[in-house]
Structures are given as C-alpha cells and as structure tokens.
Amino acid sequence: xxxxxxxxxxxxxxxxxxxxxxxxRAQQIRRQAAQDDRNYERMEDWSPPMEVLEKxxxxxxxEEHQLVWAAQQLERWDARLRRERGQDPREEDPFLKDVRxxxxxxxxxxxxxxxxxxxxxxxxxxxxGRAIRRLPGRALDLVLGGPTLVxxxxxxxxxxxxxxxxxxxxxxxxxxxxEKHAAFLHAAEHDPExxxxxxxxxxxxxxxxxLIGSPLAQGGSKDTTANT
Numbered sequence: 001x002x003x004x005x006x007x008x009x010x011x012x013x014x015x016x017x018x019x020x021x022x023x024x025r026a027q028q029i030r031r032q033a034a035q036d037d038r039n040y041e042r043m044e045d046w047s048p049p050m051e052v053l054e055k056x057x058x059x060x061x062x063e064e065h066q067l068v069w070a071a072q073q074l075e076r077w078d079a080r081l082r083r084e085r086g087q088d089p090r091e092e093d094p095f096l097k098d099v100r101x102x103x104x105x106x107x108x109x110x111x112x113x114x115x116x117x118x119x120x121x122x123x124x125x126x127x128x129g130r131a132i133r134r135l136p137g138r139a140l141d142l143v144l145g146g147p148t149l150v151x152x153x154x155x156x157x158x159x160x161x162x163x164x165x166x167x168x169x170x171x172x173x174x175x176x177x178x179e180k181h182a183a184f185l186h187a188a189e190h191d192p193e194x195x196x197x198x199x200x201x202x203x204x205x206x207x208x209x210x211l212i213g214s215p216l217a218q219g220g221s222k223d224t225t226a227n228t
Contacts, residue, residue, distance in 0.1 A: 008081040012171040015074035019162035023065040023155060029060045029104060032146070064150040065103050069160045072100040074165060093132075096158075099151035101131035102140045116140040 001009075033056035035047045075096065079089035102109075103115070108128045110119045117139045118129025132140050140151060149155050189196045 002084075005081065005084040008077060008084050009172070012074065012078040012081050015070055015077055016162040016165035016169070018070045019067065019074055019158060020166065022063065022070050022148075023159045023162070025218060026060070026063040026067050026149070026155070029056065029063050032056060033060050037145075047091070060144050061150060066105060067155070067158065068096070068100050068149060068151065068153060071153075071162070072096055074162060080167060096153060098131045098134045099140070099153055100150065102135060105131060105138070111142070114142045116142060124168055 033053070036052055036056055039047050040050070040053055041047075075090075079092070082089045105128070106116055108119075109116045109132055111117070116132060118132045123126070132207070133139065145148060147154070149158075152184065188198055
C-alpha cells in the first residue's frame, strides 16, 4: 500500500466515523425538539417557552448541516480510495452533493416563505444559486422535522453507507494484522534465536511462578530497592 492509498483509507475511516457520530447527535436533537414541540402545544405550566423551541431549531439545523457535510466528505474520500486502488468510484449521489453545495453557499441566495431561493441571474455570476436551482422545486426548504434531514435527505442511507465504510476498513486492518502475525511466525521458524526467545516468553506466561528467583525477577527486585 503506497502513501496515497494509506492516507485515503485513513480519511475514509475518519469521515465514516464522523458520520455515525454526527448522526447520533442529530438524532438526539431531533428527538428532543419533537418532544419539546409536543409539550409546547399542551400549553401547560411546565411547557417549554418559545425560546427553547427556537434554540432547538438552531441546534438541529447546525447538527444536520454538519451531518450532510461529513457524508459528502466520506463520499469524496471513498472515491479517492477506489481510484488509488484502480477501482471505479461509486456513482456519486448528485442530490447529496447539491444539498451540500446549497448549504455551503446559503449566504449568497435569497429567502422567502421559509425557503432559500436562487437570486436573479447576474451576468458573469450565473454560478450563484446554481445548486439550489438543481434541487426539487428550485428551492431549499428551511423548515425542519419529519423523516428527512435538512434538504430532504434520508438519514438511513447516509448512516448505512458510513457503517459499511467503517466495517470495511476495520476488516482490512484486522486482515493486515493477521498477515503480519503470520509473517512474524514464519520468520521465527527460520531463526533459531528468535524461536528460542519466543519459547521462553511463552513458558513464562504459562508458568509465571518460575519467574521467582530468576535473573529477571532478581534484577527487577534490585531496581525496586534502589528506587526506594
């Protein structure tokens, strides 16, 4: 494995873990927001004030935005890893990319009726609002809630892809460790001194009482006395 492939695999694992971690955070605030909304509608003395609902909305928006961003990073690094291995990248999810791009450039667009919309085209700056124009209805809903994330993305697909990536990398690492261990044992078979050392270590583990009175134990005892 060359440096490019190793680094790409590192980032695949990094962003896959980030997606799973961020998905849990997004789920927590979604559950909390839904509970607070229901309690608010009861209009009881213990019902949360509107300020709590507004804070929940801001938190949920930020957490879901970060989840979408992490998911797109995972997709990009997965493609890079596959290219490094001479494989065809997975087909890119255009909807995920468009939502991520729309969120990234949200500060460039216009807003109306709880939607982000593309501003009127300006010559030489037609790229502004391009991602939003590619979304269904040519707008990004700013309302949260329901079964989907911000932008209408299904969270189940994102989480499943991340879990698959994490498991794949972990399996590769386990296989590499097994291969290294097998290579070490093979080398020991052809190295008498190394084989003898391993046999002594195994014997010590099997019979720890033999350490008493051994040079190793005596040396350890002297060091302990000296330190005290």
